[in-house]
Amino acid sequence: xxxxxxxxxxxxxxxxxxxxxxxxxxxxxxxxxxxxxxxxxxxxxxxxxxxxxxxxxxxxxxxxxxxxxxxxxxxxxxxxxxxxxxxxxxxxxxxxxxxxxxxxxxxxxxxxxxxxxxxxxxxxxxxxxxxxxxxxxxxxxxxxxxxxxxxxxxxxxxxxxxxxxxxxxxxxxxxxxxxxxxxxxxxxxxxxxxxxxxxxxxxxxxxxxxxxxxxxxxxxxxxxxxxxxxxxxxxxxxxxxxxxxxxxxxxxxxxxx
Amino acid sequence: xxxxxxxxxxxxxxxxxxxxxxxxxxxxxxxxxxxxxxxxxxxxxxxxxxxxxxxxxxxxxxxxxxxxxxxxxxxxxxxxxxxxxxxxxxxxxxxxxxxxxxxxxxxxxxxxxxxxxxxxxxxxxxxxxxxxxxxxxxxxxxxxxxxxxxxxxxxxxxxxxxxxxxxxxxxxxxxxxxxxxxxxxxxxxxxxxxxxxxxxxxxxxxxxxxxxxxxxxxxxxxxxxxxxxxxxxxxxxxxxxxxxxxxxxxxxxxxxxxxxxxxxxxxxxxxxxxxxxxxxxxxxxxxxxxxxxxxxxxxxxxxxxxxxxxxxxxxxxxxxxxxxxxxxxxxxxxxxxxxx
Numbered sequence: 001x002x003x004x005x006x007x008x009x010x011x012x013x014x015x016x017x018x019x020x021x022x023x024x025x026x027x028x029x030x031x032x033x034x035x036x037x038x039x040x041x042x043x044x045x046x047x048x049x050x051x052x053x054x055x056x057x058x059x060x061x062x063x064x065x066x067x068x069x070x071x072x073x074x075x076x077x078x079x080x081x082x083x084x085x086x087x088x089x090x091x092x093x094x095x096x097x098x099x100x101x102x103x104x105x106x107x108x109x110x111x112x113x114x115x116x117x118x119x120x121x122x123x124x125x126x127x128x129x130x131x132x133x134x135x136x137x138x139x140x141x142x143x144x145x146x147x148x149x150x151x152x153x154x155x156x157x158x159x160x161x162x163x164x165x166x167x168x169x170x171x172x173x174x175x176x177x178x179x180x181x182x183x184x185x186x187x188x189x190x191x192x193x194x195x196x197x198x199x200x201x202x203x204x205x206x207x208x209x210x211x212x213x214x215x216x217x218x219x220x221x222x223x224x225x226x227x228x229x230x231x232x233x234x235x236x237x238x239x240x241x242x243x244x245x246x247x248x249x250x251x252x253x254x255x256x257x
Numbered sequence: 258x259x260x261x262x263x264x265x266x267x268x269x270x271x272x273x274x275x276x277x278x279x280x281x282x283x284x285x286x287x288x289x290x291x292x293x294x295x296x297x298x299x300x301x302x303x304x305x306x307x308x309x310x311x312x313x314x315x316x317x318x319x320x321x322x323x324x325x326x327x328x329x330x331x332x333x334x335x336x337x338x339x340x341x342x343x344x345x346x347x348x349x350x351x352x353x354x355x356x357x358x359x360x361x362x363x364x365x366x367x368x369x370x371x372x373x374x375x376x377x378x379x380x381x382x383x384x385x386x387x388x389x390x391x392x393x394x395x396x397x398x399x400x401x402x403x404x405x406x407x408x409x410x411x412x413x414x415x416x417x418x419x420x421x422x423x424x425x426x427x428x429x430x431x432x433x434x435x436x437x438x439x440x441x442x443x444x445x446x447x448x449x450x451x452x453x454x455x456x457x458x459x460x461x462x463x464x465x466x467x468x469x470x471x472x473x474x475x476x477x478x479x480x481x482x483x484x485x486x487x488x489x490x491x492x493x494x495x496x497x498x499x500x501x502x503x504x505x506x507x508x509x510x511x512x513x514x515x516x517x518x519x520x521x522x523x524x525x526x527x528x529x530x531x532x533x534x535x536x537x538x539x540x541x542x543x544x545x546x547x548x549x550x551x552x553x554x555x556x557x558x559x560x561x562x563x564x565x566x567x568x569x570x571x572x573x574x575x576x577x578x579x580x581x582x583x584x585x586x587x588x589x590x591x592x593x594x595x596x597x
Contacts, residue, residue, distance in 0.1 A: 069487075070488065
């Protein structure tokens with residue numbers, strides 16, 4: 001579905017990403033982890049088509065990523081970023097409606113409006129729809145943005161797959177909001193989407209991921225679907241901290257530092 | 258708002274050193290339309306050759322500047338941008354001044370096939386260069402650096418003003434007077450020809466601007482985010498700057514520099530109806546016309562029978578409103594949003 005072959009990205013002569021080859025699996029929740037500057041966000045920007053790799057190629061649905069127009073891509077994948085800075089008063093409704101921009105010309109159809117409403121209800125922000133986005137709390141704002149992102153890839157006709165990219169979406173949120181947001185992503189995963197997320201919290205990652213890719217210095221060093229077999233050696237190699245890993249019965253492993 | 262605009266157009270056409278009543282205006286219009294009502298022929302000339310074109314020019318210029326202000330604010334993602342601040346107006350005036358003083362030069366002569374459009378054309382080139390310079394100084398990787406933008410705006414404004422001043426200095430007297438007119442802004446020279454020229458640029462610019470409404474909304478999320486929603490941001494920016502320059506420079510070439518209208522009109526609308534460009538741009542065109550007519554009526558009335566250049570009035574009203582906006586900005590920054 002989405003794969004990267006030998007992609008590198010460099011600015012001047014410094015490699016931010018160095019020859020990574022990855023095959024993403026349809027319907028899976030992928031988490032990319034690594035310390036600051038490991039190249040996670042760069043990788044995500046390349047995969048989402050915001051920037052082009054210096055070398056190597058990315059294939060989406062059997063077609064090279066840079067052969068898609070921006071408009072075409074907008075109907076296939078959505079991206080949620082960590083933080084949004086909006087200078088003008090704008091209602092939550094207007095923000096969420098932007099998720100449907102790729103689908104209508106001048107005025108939204110009833111289908112678009114229904115989808116926005118459903119997305120807001122799912123994220124529990126429908127009551128806030130008339131509010132000015134700038135007056136929301138961080139968590140509410142991020143849920144509104146998630147509604148927008150969800151409405152962008154809400155529909156999937158006959159077996160069509162969509163992609164959801166999350167770039168550190170929960171780093172500054174309360175635990176409650178973190179779980180609400182990731183649960184929504186996980187549910188979409190079970191439905192018609194593949195998720196590729198950057199997360200910072202290893203335990204949150206283990207809780208939601210089907211597969212974790214660990215990055216260091218522009219390369220993917222470990223790539224595992226067997227999350228119960230993550231060792232403290234791997235954690236040390238990637239994050240440079242000592243830890244222990246607990247294996248509570250009937251629970252996913254827990255990393256303590 | 259459209260109704261208010263129409264009423265103001267009629268009211269404005271009646272106001273001035275010679276007062277025309279509403280019924281007289283209707284008589285004049287009916288007379289023109291072929292009815293055999295007796296009318297005062299001096300008033301008829303006054304109405305159709307002076308008042309009416311002046312009023313229409315006001316509406317068009319107000320709409321041009323306000324739509325441009327609204328677009329620029331969205332493009333720069335900043336509420337204090339307006340055409341005067343980032344050099345578009347000053348650049349246009351400089352372009353026009355070049356033509357006035359150096360018009361006999363072969364470079365300008367080679368463009369003489371443009372005829373009456375030569376002046377707006379020169380203003381357009383001047384405005385475009387100034388705007389692009391400010392934009393490229395202030396645009397870094399994924400956001401516009403506002404402090405650099407304002408400083409670059411000051412620098413470009415200073416260069417353009419210096420250039421215009423120099424041209425005024427070396428110019429022969431009648432030329433110098435028309436340059437001063439540019440720097441103060443005035444509607445009084447309005448004739449039907451200027452109405453047509455500005456009318457075309459306003460309509461073309463406005464129709465194109467409406468096409469940018471959705472992408473400009475998406476741009477509020479950020480450059481990359483707009484891209485993820487399918488917007489070709491680089492192309493959008495170039496088109497928006499071009500359309501802006503068209504609107505502002507053509508208006509400026511006819512009436513000179515008129516400050517603050519482009520800043521305040523979109524702000525009033527944002528306070529009332531939020532910032533969806535699909536409404537903001539239409540509203541700005543209407544309210545821009547209303548505000549300009551109102552200002553122009555003040556110009557004609559305060560020191561009647563003489564009249565004040567409109568640029569002076571917009572500066573006296575606009576600058577305090579601008580300061581008030583800054584004050585709100587300062588107070589509300591911590592609360593999360595500009596309008597919080």
